[in-house]
Ligand SMILES: *[C@@H]1O[C@H](CO)[C@@H](O)[C@H](O)[C@H]1NC(C)=O
């Protein structure tokens with residue numbers, strides 16, 4: 001039977017974790033408890049809505065960013081695409097963040113509010129084996145620009161209209177609201 005240890009209010013509990021001596025490398029479990037924080041780099045949203053006919057639309061939204069859990073060595077790449085017009089991301093679907101070390105994370109994004117949810121599971125095997133599960137969310141404030149163009153003299157085969165939205169990539173950090181350790 002597995003033992004579950006719920007570490008709510010992560011910040012206060014982290015203080016009770018023994019700090020490693022400088023001569024020994026910090027164990028994965030200790031690092032996970034003391035600085036599991038996600039660093040988001042280049043959070044980017046963009047979309048394109050192209051009409052090839054007045055009644056035929058091709059619409060796509062994209063989100064891309066790099067994600068690092070400061071307790072773990074590797075950087076994950078997160079990306080998502082959606083065809084659900086018109087906000088594309090509604091905070092109701094998990095997308096993958098691929099980790100070269102195998103500790104893949106997942107994220108959700110809600111375009112209307114800017115809410116970003118992240119969850120990640122990872123295992124520490126360097127000392128006593130322990131698995132972690134962390135979840136957290138924050139709000140990103142996007143600064144976006146939309147460029148619309150309508151073909152003044154449309155003929156079949158040309159674009160009838162285009163609408164491109166681009167945002168300034170954002171960097172931010174996100175602390176897990178909940179960290180669960182399982183031994
Ligand atoms: C994201 O990671 C890729 C590959 O590791 C790198 O080329 C790119 O510059 C990174 N982007 C940002 C915004 O950090």
Ligand SMILES: *[C@@H]1O[C@H](CO)[C@@H](O)[C@H](O)[C@H]1NC(C)=O
Pocket residue numbers: 153
């Ligand atoms: C629209 O395109 C047609 C065919 O190329 C051309 O004959 C016509 O002059 C164009 N009209 C305008 C307003 O540009």
